[in-house]
Amino acid sequence: MSSQRSSKTFLQLKYGEALDTAATKKSITSLLSSHDGTEVIHHCLKEGARWGMSPDSEEPNTLEAVYILSGKLKLHRPNEGSFLEAGDFLAGQPVSEFIVLTALEDSEFLYITSNPVFHYYSSDTRNLEMLAIEIEKKDGYTADHCFRIKELSMLVGEKMELNSESLQKLHFGALLHDIGKTEVPESILLKPAKLDEEEWTIMKEHTRYGATILRKTNITHFILAAEVVEQHHERYDGSGYPKGLRRDEICLEAAIVGLVDSYDAMTSERIYSKARSKESALTEIKQLRGIKYHPEVVDYFLSVIE
Numbered sequence: 001m002s003s004q005r006s007s008k009t010f011l012q013l014k015y016g017e018a019l020d021t022a023a024t025k026k027s028i029t030s031l032l033s034s035h036d037g038t039e040v041i042h043h044c045l046k047e048g049a050r051w052g053m054s055p056d057s058e059e060p061n062t063l064e065a066v067y068i069l070s071g072k073l074k075l076h077r078p079n080e081g082s083f084l085e086a087g088d089f090l091a092g093q094p095v096s097e098f099i100v101l102t103a104l105e106d107s108e109f110l111y112i113t114s115n116p117v118f119h120y121y122s123s124d125t126r127n128l129e130m131l132a133i134e135i136e137k138k139d140g141y142t143a144d145h146c147f148r149i150k151e152l153s154m155l156v157g158e159k160m161e162l163n164s165e166s167l168q169k170l171h172f173g174a175l176l177h178d179i180g181k182t183e184v185p186e187s188i189l190l191k192p193a194k195l196d197e198e199e200w201t202i203m204k205e206h207t208r209y210g211a212t213i214l215r216k217t218n219i220t221h222f223i224l225a226a227e228v229v230e231q232h233h234e235r236y237d238g239s240g241y242p243k244g245l246r247r248d249e250i251c252l253e254a255a256i257v258g259l260v261d262s263y264d265a266m267t268s269e270r271i272y273s274k275a276r277s278k279e280s281a282l283t284e285i286k287q288l289r290g291i292k293y294h295p296e297v298v299d300y301f302l303s304v305i306e
């Protein structure tokens with residue numbers, strides 16, 4: 001299957017979703033019309049913003065199409081990327097494929113679907129995002145911590161030429177990495193002193209709690225991201241948690257989020273710790289390349305951050 005200018009390509013998709021929320025002011029979404037279950041949604045993506053779609057085996061008859069009005073977008077495909085410009089379109093009535101588009105310049109397109117989707121923008125995804133922001137604030141970070149982790153992780157993922165499925169997994173895994181902390185008692189989460197052994201054991205469970213929360217949603221891209229959430233504290237040498245996975249037992253997306261989360265923790269001012277300088281954090285990351293952190297991920301991370 002390929003995307004070609006002014007030709008019809010068949011894909012299987014569930015629904016479109018702006019991967020950059022209103023919080024980043026990078027995407028604008030408006031419902032143009034809705035009739036008999038068919039919706040036409042107008043998307044404006046600022047340069048660098050992303051948009052994605054997930055397959056849905058439960059809605060096999062859904063017809064969906066993306067029609068590019070202006071700008072230039074990269075379509076992330078396995079081992080290659082292709083580009084979409086004004087007049088190009090993708091359309092499909094189900095196969096199964098994840099799609100992620102990155103705007104290489106300010107771009108506009110229409111998304112047309114026979115399965116009403118607009119409500120998704122203000123329900124499940126937004127609710128989980130809000131929950132994630134709340135928990136980061138309780139954990140001593142500012143509200144934009146999750147978005148910083150997500151953005152930096154995606155830049156690393158794009159640099160590594162990950163395909164659309166992997167980028168979707170990375171996006172939601174990064175954004176919701178600590179969602180499981182909602183299940184950790186506040187007496188532990190907010191404790192102003194070092195955690196004792198029992199408390200630390202409970203705290204480490206936030207990885208498993210988070211994965212369970214996402215799997216229970218029954219939504220394709222959250223189920224996909226659950227593995228990232230579960231593994232984001234695993235470390236390359238097996239010293240992480242919850243399972244002590246090593247090397248390639250840890251999925252690549254979790255290795256990216258784990259590194260980016262560590263870097264952000266080192267360089268963020270938090271309630272109980274001062275921010276370290278970027279240089280000091282990078283020195284430590286370079287020293288731990290191939291020990292705590294996946295060597296290839298460190299190399300791509302450094303090429304993005306430096």
Ligand SMILES: [Fe+2]
Pocket residue numbers: 177178206232233
């Ligand atoms: Fe975490």
